[in-house]
Amino acid sequence: MECCNQKKFDRMKPFIAVVFLQFGFAGMDVLSKAALNKGMSNYVLVVYRHVVAFVVIAPFALILEKKVRPKMTLSIFLKLVALSTLEPVIDQNLYFLGMNYTTATFAVTMINVLPAITFVMACILKLEKIKMKSVHSQAKVVGTLATVGGAMIMTLLRGPIVNIFGTHGNSVQIQHSSGANLQHVIKGSIMITIGCFSCACFMILQTITLETYPAELSLTAWICLLGTIEGGIVALIMERNDYSVWSLNWDTKLLAAVYSGIVCSGMAYYIQGVVMRYRGPVFVTTFNPLCMVIVAIMSSIFLAEKIYLGRVIGAVVIIFGLYLVVWGKSKDYDTPSSINKDEALPVKESAESNDKEESPKYEGTTSSNFVAVDRDEQV
Structure with missing residues (x-):
């Protein structure tokens, strides 16, 4: 019983990790x-964020990784430089700039195109398998198109204000905190996209880098250090x-600065690296909608941000x-039983070969019995 519970917990670990990241x-x-x-520069916020992450x-x-950390090579170092440029410098600065032009809810909702972008790039690089005759593959493609379409709806369609959480207040103050005209919305959405x-490229490259540098903590520390230097410049x-x-x-x-450095740079890079080694980059990014729901609730309550009907429709799509x-x-990870069978077959085959060596006179009967067993298993 304890063994079964442990196996269930092990299977749930990736889900628990990515849900924790979204919170x-x-x-x-x-x-x-x-x-x-309050007037903080997004460039300075990015620098302080990675200073804190590196120190922690x-x-x-x-x-912890003194004995398992691989030797640094020129190829690995160049990948680290690229990683620190893609996420800490390009992605985060553009994300905060886009948030400055729009709202926190809008910014985090636009991030939902990230799984679609990551999925397309993973298919191009053959990290994701696609068979158009399969229903599962068709669902991946349709879901990707729906994600992009929903992001476009959120960008171009506003509609009336929806008071989902009943947060009524001074209309002038709310307009000041979240009033962004269509031009600002389009400009912010382009930056976030x-x-x-850039973030999708970071996820893909991090997955590739971990194959030759399988030290998640050290990789995180290098990204934060180089990101601090590049972001500081x-x-x-x-x-x-x-x-x-x-x-x-x-x-x-x-x-x-402290919170985002510890949780969203230090811990996030490490947890993403661990999960992506087993589940791939697309799995990590598919849980972004949970973050959108949490931010919508928190920003509506604490920041008095408006929620428009167009954004609700786009979010649903x-x-x-x-x-x-x-x-x-889900089909990519629904085959543990088949894996166990494949691992068990060589054991049977080795046992069969030993029986053949010990008693060759039963060779014909033994092989026929195993053929029958194999046919039964296939049925």
Whole structure:
């Protein structure tokens, strides 16, 4: 009984890990939006975020992976540089810029195109299998198209305001906190979409890098260190006329930097790496809609953001498409029994060969019996 419970828990570990990540990302979105509303530079936030992440993760990497950390090579280092450019510099800066033009709810909903982008790239690189005659593969394709269509609906369709959580307040204040005209919405959505492409490339490259550098903590520490250096250069260039943006006080800005650094950079890169080694990059990104729901609730309550009917419709379409993708991918992980059978067959074959060596006079009967057993198993 305990063995069965342990196996169930082991199967649930990837799901628990990615759900935990979505709760962490939801808290980051709300805190980051609050910090940006108070005038914090998104470039500075990215730098401080990875400074905190490196300080927290580096000691664990040095101690726990001292014996298993592979030797650094030029090829691995170039991959690390590319990883630190794709996610800490390009994706996060564009994501926060897009959030600044729109709202936290809109930004996290636009991120839902990430699974579709990752899925397409994984298919191109042959990390994801597609057979158009299979119903599961058709569900993956239809779900991908629905995800992109839902994102377009959220971008172009607004409609009336929906007071889902009954958060009524000063209309002037709400308009000031979430009032973004169509031009800003389109500009922010373009930035977030480009960031999604960068994040998808990061997921794919991280999966490939872990094959030659299977040390998740050390990989995370390197990404955070190089991301700090590269992000610092970008921040110094973009904020060269105002060095006061680097100052921090005991307020939301500091909390956003510390929280996002520990949870959404340090822990997230590590957990993503561990899960992707066994489930692939598409699995990690398919749980983004959960983050959208959490952020919508939290931002509506704490940031008094409006929720429009168009965004609700687009969100429903996105969730429908994503769960089609998840259902289509379920076949990829529904074959543990077949794997066990394949692992058991060589044992039977070896036992059969031993019996043949010990008693050759029963060779014909033994082989026929195994053929019969194999046919029964196939039936």
